[in-house]
Amino acid sequence: MEETAIDELTRGRESTIRLEQFLRKTLPPEAQGPNTTFAGLIGEILGSFDKALSNLDSEGRRSGALLDRRSENFGGKKTIRSGRKGGYRRRAHPYSCTQQRKKTTDDGYTWRKYGQKVIFSAKHPRSYYRCTYKYDKGCQATRQVQRSEDDPTLYEITYIGEHTCRDLPDSSIIINFDGTAATNNSNQPQKAEYFDEEVISKLVMTGFSSSENLVLQDLMVSMPKVEIASCGSESTSDLQSPCGSFDMEFDEQLFDFDDIYSQFRAYPDFETM
């Protein structure tokens, strides 16, 4: 049952990536920038898939190996690791978010450092952090912090995975798709100030891997009806970003994937892609 759900979500995510590839071929370059509606929507959809997959994954672990490992190793003496097989795997999280900041703290979450590594061909070591509530709440979010080589006063912070320890961070950042900072529903001005001071140069979304064929039917089967919005008015519906560290503000507007699909049918090459 759980595997079926994961399979369907995975298919939906792959189809979204193919949709993104298709749109990149058809949309003008100015409509594809990091702060465009296009990038925001794609990130939002992929983020929803990632969050669902992450939740399913963490549920599975919470009942099993994760808690076993915690009770076995905390506070104990050095143990022989001979029986340690496949206890973890390199995180193949398809979605991540990289920011450049002056400070590594004050992103609204509490982190615990669990490692530091000298990276080949990099001047500065990389530090590894996990969410403090990894074991308490099964939160799988991690981040990597590395001093920028171009500007040593800046830190490149990569957030991996989504926080499941709470719904929204206290210091969440609201940005519009046009790149300007905005406030959230509670109209707290410090949010915008926070954005201006801390996020220095870029918010880079990754996870758009190559995939040529668009099978939108997969997307329609796997993706529930979602609430999407566009920028421009005062009515808001805050949707948490895939990064979990900033939000986007939109008008409320409902899209059904049937509608989207009907739009794509207008493209003559759609059926053959």
Add this chain to the structure above:
DNA sequence: GGTATTTGACCTTC
């Protein structure tokens, strides 16, 4: 004494 950090070892991926 409890908690966080350091750091070398271990493990996975490419």
Add this chain to the structure above:
DNA sequence: GAAGGTCAAATACC
């Protein structure tokens, strides 16, 4: 086999 990610005992800090 190299490089990167994670573990976990030892250590530092409060």
